[in-house]
Amino acid sequence: MHSRRILAIIVALGCAAAVSNQGLLSAAGISAARDNFDGQCAKCHGESGQGDGPAGMSLSIRPRNFTDCSRMSKDSNERIFNIIKGAANRRA
């Protein structure tokens, strides 16, 4: 599982000014992060992370828009990391 890399691309797509990205966005990791996101997440969260992927349109709970700074800045990197790993309660 490439949870750190996926977290890096969420930070890159989203609210980099509000969400701390220290140590996450190395040049070496960013294209691998993009591949992970495109393959596993974009179908729901959209290629640009706006929550508008085709597979998310029919869900009753819409996928998170990672570019919504006011919402994303409420989640710590640790929380997002744990969500990606499946270790956090999404609705908490």
Ligand code: HEC
């Ligand atoms: C099947 C569609 C789907 C896929 C694929 C998907 N997500 Fe989501 N994601 C959702 C939905 C729907 C929500 C909103 C859940 C909620 O509000 O409880 C969400 C919420 C999130 C959240 C915010 C959760 C919170 O409560 O703060 C993060 C972070 C996230 N997704 C990351 C990812 C990542 C990273 C991937 C790829 C590894 C991914 N998602 C793949 C549908 C999806």
